[in-house]
Amino acid sequence: NAGVTQTPKFRVLKTGQSMTLLCAQDMNHEYMYWYRQDPGMGLRLIHYSVGEGTTAKGEVPDGYNVSRLKKQNFLLGLESAAPSQTSVYFCASSFWRGINYGYTFGSGTRLTVV
């Protein structure tokens, strides 16, 4: 049982390049999320999904796209990377039932855009 797995762990992009971050969970969680973490700030929600085939915008969705074609996978895409997207990206998942549902986070992807 691996929990939430993110790939890659590190990546350096040039401005304008594109890339996809992959998140996979093996806990049969309905909900999946992408966050970014910047120094001195709390995690901010980029996009989330409440089930296979669904996606929704979070607080900071501009410049990102997502897809949830399979329940266990949630992809985050950067079509044209900008230096402002330099950050650490975390994927998380959770069950939808109950008020006390816990979130399981991946170990993060450190992205640098130069």
Place this chain on the structure above:
Amino acid sequence: KNQVEQSPQSLIILEGKNCTLQCNYTVSPFSNLRWYKQDTGRGPVSLTIMTFSENTKSNGRYTATLDADTKQSSLHITASQLSDSASYICVVSVRNGGTSYGKLTFGQGTILTVHP
């Protein structure tokens, strides 16, 4: 605007000592409050989750308290260990009508360093 403020920003203590981290929030309507531990280079890991009706919850040497009236929470760490060195993040969830998804608002974290 929903906000979560944590204090102090950073804290250094000696191994074996106790410490208390603070969290103030203005999130409404309140659903629950969580404390997470984030080791360097890792994702956050849940320590406790408390609802409106709970005012204390423990997880080993970690004890969280919640005062929903004053919108304050604290995380008390007893007999600190070197492995407690990490960022501790307070997270408050908004109740979102009839759906199960409640938006999380994250604090910026308190960086705790435990020295031998």
